[in-house]
Amino acid sequence: MEPCLTMPYEISSQAWSERSTPPMQNINKMRAQRKPLEFNSDGHSRFQGCSSIRDYEILGKLGEGTFGEVHKARSRKDGYVVALKKILMHNEKDGFPITALREIKLLKMLSHINILKLSEMAIERSKGEGKKKAVMYMVTPYMDHDLSGLLENPHVQFTEPQIKCYMLQLLEGVRYLHENKILHRDMKAANLLINNQGILQIADFGLARHYDEQPPKPGKGGGEARRDYTTLVVTRWYRPPELLLQLRRYTTAIDMWGVGCVFGEMFKGKPILAGNSDLHQIQIIFDLVGSPTEQNMPGWSTLPGCENVKSFKPRTGTLAQTFREQGSSAISLLGELLKLDWRKRINAIDALQHPYFRTDPLPAKPGQLPQFEDSHELDRRKFRGQKAALPPAPAGGTVGTGPNGEWIGPSSRSTGPWQSNSFRPGGSGPWHGHASATGSYPANQGTSESRIPHIGRGHVPNQANHRPAWARNGENARQSSTFHNRESDLGSHYGRHAQHSRTDPSISSAGRGDSYVPNYSDDNDGSRLRLEGTRREERYDRAHYSYDRREKLSRPAGRTRSKSPGVERSRDRVRERERDLYRR
Amino acid sequence: MTGYSPPSNLSNPLATIEQLSTSTSQLDGIPADLELSVRFVGARLTQAAGILLRLPQDTVAQAIVIFYRFWIGAGGGSLKDHDAKDVSAAALYMMAKLSPYPQTPRNVLNVYSYLLSDSSNLLSPADSKTRDPEAYYLSEGTYYSQRTQLFQTERKLAFAMGLQTHVALPYTIAINYLQALDTFGQPKSNALAQRTFAHLNTALLSPQMLYLTHQPPALATAAIYLAARELDIKLPDDNWWEAFDTDREELGFLVVGMRSVEGFAVSEKEKWGRRSVPLTVEAIDAELEARRMLENGE
Numbered sequence: 067m068e069p070c071l072t073m074p075y076e077i078s079s080q081a082w083s084e085r086s087t088p089p090m091q092n093i094n095k096m097r098a099q100r101k102p103l104e105f106n107s108d109g110h111s112r113f114q115g116c117s118s119i120r121d122y123e124i125l126g127k128l129g130e131g132t133f134g135e136v137h138k139a140r141s142r143k144d145g146y147v148v149a150l151k152k153i154l155m156h157n158e159k160d161g162f163p164i165t166a167l168r169e170i171k172l173l174k175m176l177s178h179i180n181i182l183k184l185s186e187m188a189i190e191r192s193k194g195e196g197k198k199k200a201v202m203y204m205v206t207p208y209m210d211h212d213l214s215g216l217l218e219n220p221h222v223q224f225t226e227p228q229i230k231c232y233m234l235q236l237l238e239g240v241r242y243l244h245e246n247k248i249l250h251r252d253m254k255a256a257n258l259l260i261n262n263q264g265i266l267q268i269a270d271f272g273l274a275r276h277y278d279e280q281p282p283k284p285g286k287g288g289g290e291a292r293r294d295y296t297t298l299v300v301t302r303w304y305r306p307p308e309l310l311l312q313l314r315r316y317t318t319a320i321d322m323w324g325v326g327c328v329f330g331e332m333f334k335g336k337p338i339l340a341g342n343s344d345l346h347q348i349q350i351i352f353d354l355v356g357s358p359t360e361q362n363m364p365g366w367s368t369l370p371g372c373e374n375v376k377s378f379k380p381r382t383g384t385l386a387q388t389f390r391e392q393g394s395s396a397i398s399l400l401g402e403l404l405k406l407d408w409r410k411r412i413n414a415i416d417a418l419q420h421p422y423f424r425t426d427p428l429p430a431k432p433g434q435l436p437q438f439e440d441s442h443e444l445d446r447r448k449f450r451g452q453k454a455a456l457p458p459a460p461a462g463g464t465v466g467t468g469p470n471g472e473w474i475g476p477s478s479r480s481t482g483p484w485q486s487n488s489f490r491p492g493g494s495g496p497w498h499g500h501a502s503a504t505g506s507y508p509a510n511q512g513t514s515e516s517r518i519p520h521i522g523r524g525h526v527p528n529q530a531n532h533r534p535a536w537a538r539n540g541e542n543a544r545q546s547s548t549f550h551n552r553e554s555d556l557g558s559h560y561g562r563h564a565q566h567s568r569t570d571p572s573i574s575s576a577g578r579g580d581s582y583v584p585n586y587s588d589d590n591d592g593s594r595l596r597l598e599g600t601r602r603e604e605r606y607d608r609a610h611y612s613y614d615r616r617e618k619l620s621r622p623a624g625r626t627r628s629k630s631p632g633v634e635r636s637r638d639r640v641r642e643r644e645r646d647l648y649r650r
Numbered sequence: 651m652t653g654y655s656p657p658s659n660l661s662n663p664l665a666t667i668e669q670l671s672t673s674t675s676q677l678d679g680i681p682a683d684l685e686l687s688v689r690f691v692g693a694r695l696t697q698a699a700g701i702l703l704r705l706p707q708d709t710v711a712q713a714i715v716i717f718y719r720f721w722i723g724a725g726g727g728s729l730k731d732h733d734a735k736d737v738s739a740a741a742l743y744m745m746a747k748l749s750p751y752p753q754t755p756r757n758v759l760n761v762y763s764y765l766l767s768d769s770s771n772l773l774s775p776a777d778s779k780t781r782d783p784e785a786y787y788l789s790e791g792t793y794y795s796q797r798t799q800l801f802q803t804e805r806k807l808a809f810a811m812g813l814q815t816h817v818a819l820p821y822t823i824a825i826n827y828l829q830a831l832d833t834f835g836q837p838k839s840n841a842l843a844q845r846t847f848a849h850l851n852t853a854l855l856s857p858q859m860l861y862l863t864h865q866p867p868a869l870a871t872a873a874i875y876l877a878a879r880e881l882d883i884k885l886p887d888d889n890w891w892e893a894f895d896t897d898r899e900e901l902g903f904l905v906v907g908m909r910s911v912e913g914f915a916v917s918e919k920e921k922w923g924r925r926s927v928p929l930t931v932e933a934i935d936a937e938l939e940a941r942r943m944l945e946n947g948e
Contacts (some may be wrong), residue, residue, distance in 0.1 A: 161805070202809065362769065
């Protein structure tokens, strides 16, 4: 380009200095202003390997799931309290679980106050190189509660400013995700973590994926999708109607439906749409918001349908009646979020502008919210024998937290320099010999922190049913495990889902006017958990812990999966098959 | 409700000086020149396998970067412990898995089996080729044992990386810069873009591991600068690279680095002649032994 550079490739410092250069001080100024990309704001190199589990002092177990345990721990480096979520590696036929890779990759890229931060990865090595597999932990800030646990706590009653405050934060987080073209695909109360500073964070990206369409625009709802995605996502109770009807070209609107469900749940103190099967789920959705027509859900009749059912009894919906105590602006926002037409369902940008947040009482500020005692899944499981049905989890997460949200945890951000973490095998840390992950959801709680008595909200548990669900259900226990661990949180609300005990889906599909409100009759019927032979149900098994817990109790600790009974092996096969579906 | 910051998908964690100056392989007594040769061939192997698997170049480039990252620093992998060919395969397999074009282990292993056989001329001279499909046929037994090896290596790779699998690349940034420089629509604009990409691909093979030492904007800028000069295309007179976060010194270093790859490749070819660069721990040991004997005049 310039004469002096016609010998292009020998650029000596002299050659460069021949060109007119800005005064040195300008260069230095520019350099000073340049943000070094290779360092975090805390000065740590961004290129680093895993830290060691020995850098953490384990304080107790917070939760346990098919895909891993969650522990509370304190960093020995900086004293921060964190949650460690174990990534279990089953014998995967495709190597390192894609869901784990995806979740970690996404979390590492995200940075928003309302998204749970992945501080680092920690690794637990065992003695004897190569003999045992290393175990990985995702390290995240410790959060005191998850929303579903908080709602379970009978001592906690949300005020309207508080609900508005949480909703604003939730919508901010969702807006950030969607703006950055990420579908969360497992929006639910159990995946929303809350700390005692009143901050809400979205967790569990085990099902999340990159979204190939344009991000939502103001006033345009979720837009349209041009490509297919798997419909095997989102925990059933939070699954939108278009997914239940098998729309594959779905949009960010699927997350907004979940936000609506969470919104209603904050008022009611329990999930508002707790279906016991996919078909039942769509029935109670239509009970609540009305049945689909070409006006309110254009194109619905061309969808494959829910379990091949495509006609539904006409009804008008009971939303306004059900939430009449919440006032018109709340009902208005709820109606926008729970809109059948996914194209018109409100997006996060517009929801943040909804008059609901501008009418009295105004939203609280996070710092003004009351503090609560820790609510973790394990705390809530005190009466787990009373546990009722379980919430179906989506299949996805092979990643440590699995589909549930109990990744509640901890918080800290300690990261040592890459170099200091030897990649080579070292001695064993304090965790060596720690019982190998059985993938079960824990029954006991490691922390002795104050536990609130969790007596179910308002109904008397049936004594006869105080045994754990798996014990009551005998062989059906396995199916019962299809419910999500969130269920276990519901332990004290035993009977809440009793109405779902029907084995015959056709019964549940018979429209019941108010069936979205569970009646609390006792259920002592082992068949209440319908055995669904469908793949989807099988899939849920993976996510539920109670099955694994049973397994854990019935066999010596440390037993490996490969020795498990044949039934489990066959489950594993199904699982592998299912996993393929998740790839995309 | 504040604190928005866009995902940092345009930048990479870079290697530190310590990581570049000490590698585990060197601590294990592998001569630096041998390590350079192995890394270079490993990167070429990854590129070739990516082409045979019909993977997009960005996926291949990410795999090569991951491959490099594995070896650097005192905490990295050692050529004494890991077969470079396995690390190459695992890197490609893992990055393909994260891409829209995942590959089955069988596809990956078949391709590597071929490339590492005598039938391929990637690693050894083209004459005296056997062209015998039997030579790279993967039996079931071999397949299963190699698959196990692939998964183990993938896991080690992931751990060494701290599960940081994100790799930002300069390709799209380069297009963006070319547009900003208003080159499109001018004569030779396509040639300029092609040449730019060619330099970016070449830089992937640089023994200096330029993708680990410089951010994508600087790589893109240097490639454009170089391509424009080679094609005699006029770019703005000002210090336009400064608009792209690249100062003069960095640009100069990168241009030299990119230009030096060719010379390095030629010297490698002369140095190894008909011999294959060792890509397994076993072959490395044999090479070290051979060098020792040569030194002792035995």
